[in-house]
Amino acid sequence: xxxxxxxxPAGWIEGAKDAEMVRQVGNAALSAAFSSWxxxxxxxxxxxxxGFAASMATSAYLSLRQLETKGFLxxxxxxxxxxxxxxxxxxxxxxx
Numbered sequence: 001x002x003x004x005x006x007x008x009p010a011g012w013i014e015g016a017k018d019a020e021m022v023r024q025v026g027n028a029a030l031s032a033a034f035s036s037w038x039x040x041x042x043x044x045x046x047x048x049x050x051g052f053a054a055s056m057a058t059s060a061y062l063s064l065r066q067l068e069t070k071g072f073l074x075x076x077x078x079x080x081x082x083x084x085x086x087x088x089x090x091x092x093x094x095x096x
Contacts, residue, residue: 027072034064035076042078055089057081062092 038057045054067073
């Protein structure tokens, strides 16, 4: 480190690129973790003794879908969960 350090705009750009890549990797890891958790709950809910788990999976998906629309997550869930008769049993409300 010298007596005077001059700003390095090229270093700023490289740092921003690295931060974006780290953010994308983090988003991908979170997406995979949430998708597997939701899919696991859904699969568990197909058992007659754990039917409540399917409702938990659907409500978790509907809650996290808000982050998906903002581009933060990419959720992958079973098609059966997205059927209209399943989703019609839930309602999302926001209180401001």
